[in-house]
Amino acid sequence: MATFTLTRPTALNPWLGLMNELRRDLNSAFRPHDGVFKGTRGVYPLVNLHESEDGYVLTAELPGVSPDHITVSVEGSTVTLSGERKIEYSVGKGTAIHRRERQSGSFRRAFELPAEIDLEHARASHKNGVLTLTLPKAASAKPRQIAIETR
Amino acid sequence: MTTNESREIQPREKEVLLTEDPRTGVVFRPDVDILEQSDAFVIYADMPGASEETVDIQLEKGVLSLHARLAQTPPNVRTLYAEYRDGSYFREFRLSEDIDAAGVSARMKDGVLELRLPKSAEKKPRRIEVQAA
Numbered sequence: 001m002a003t004f005t006l007t008r009p010t011a012l013n014p015w016l017g018l019m020n021e022l023r024r025d026l027n028s029a030f031r032p033h034d035g036v037f038k039g040t041r042g043v044y045p046l047v048n049l050h051e052s053e054d055g056y057v058l059t060a061e062l063p064g065v066s067p068d069h070i071t072v073s074v075e076g077s078t079v080t081l082s083g084e085r086k087i088e089y090s091v092g093k094g095t096a097i098h099r100r101e102r103q104s105g106s107f108r109r110a111f112e113l114p115a116e117i118d119l120e121h122a123r124a125s126h127k128n129g130v131l132t133l134t135l136p137k138a139a140s141a142k143p144r145q146i147a148i149e150t151r
Numbered sequence: 152m153t154t155n156e157s158r159e160i161q162p163r164e165k166e167v168l169l170t171e172d173p174r175t176g177v178v179f180r181p182d183v184d185i186l187e188q189s190d191a192f193v194i195y196a197d198m199p200g201a202s203e204e205t206v207d208i209q210l211e212k213g214v215l216s217l218h219a220r221l222a223q224t225p226p227n228v229r230t231l232y233a234e235y236r237d238g239s240y241f242r243e244f245r246l247s248e249d250i251d252a253a254g255v256s257a258r259m260k261d262g263v264l265e266l267r268l269p270k271s272a273e274k275k276p277r278r279i280e281v282q283a284a
Binding site: 042043044046047048049050051052053056057059061062063064065066085087089093094095096097098099100101102103104105106107126128129130132 | 158159160161162163165182183184185186187188189192195197198199200201202224225227228229230231232233234235259260261262263
């Protein structure tokens with residue numbers, strides 16, 4: 001199978017950066033989630049936010065990050081994700097690293113959701129390197145029908 | 152340089168391959184680390200959302216190819232904001248002739264594929280089953 005991959009821009013080839021941007025713009029013109037896809041530059045982890053019947057579902061791509069190294073906190077309508085991605089290899093004694101693309105380090109992101117979260121029923125799960133937060137809206141943030149009094 | 156606080160992660164943008172298949176959606180190129188040990192090469196590939204059931208590894212004519220479908224958006228939700236997309240992963244590597252094709256093993260843990268390629272002199276096409284970690 002023939003594949004064609006653009007490599008990273010270098011001092012020798014400054015046009016690749018521009019080509020990548022053009023490619024990104026072209027790709028974004030044909031994407032499935034029209035209007036909600038915001039691009040992926042300079043943040044970690046990448047997240048998607050969905051609305052469900054009773055609240056929000058936030059998913060974050062955290063491959064290779066053990067749940068022990070992820071901290072999720074919720075306060076009011078603010079959700080904070082922080083932690084550390086540790087990738088360590090012991091080099092020496094016949095071991096060499098030929099390629100290193102996977103990044104490690106600490107991360108922290110905070111999100112302000114449109115409504116307050118019911119802390120009692122918020123849940124977090126981690127599967128296949130994707131963290132999923134299920135965040136039901138607080139009762140005070142849910143729509144209520146108001147009875148009309150007649151006199 | 153040593154500090155008490157760990158270095159902040161420097162995010163890499165997801166690389167999108169130019170091949171865009173309307174059936175699979177966007178095709179991403181997974182980030183990999185490649186290590187050489189005394190008896191084997193080890194490849195780690197970041198494939199968040201992929202599981203041992205969705206990963207397909209082929210080794211044929213000295214070319215190792217990784218392919219994985221991505222998990223879909225959770226059901227019964229409406230997406231408000233998206234920084235990543237559903238799609239699939241693809242990457243291939245040309246192996247040197249001293250890899251023992253029969254001894255290649257793979258396992259998947261937390262969205263990371265670990266491939267072990269033992270060193271040897273054999274070379275014949277085969278399919279590799281992925282085991283759950």
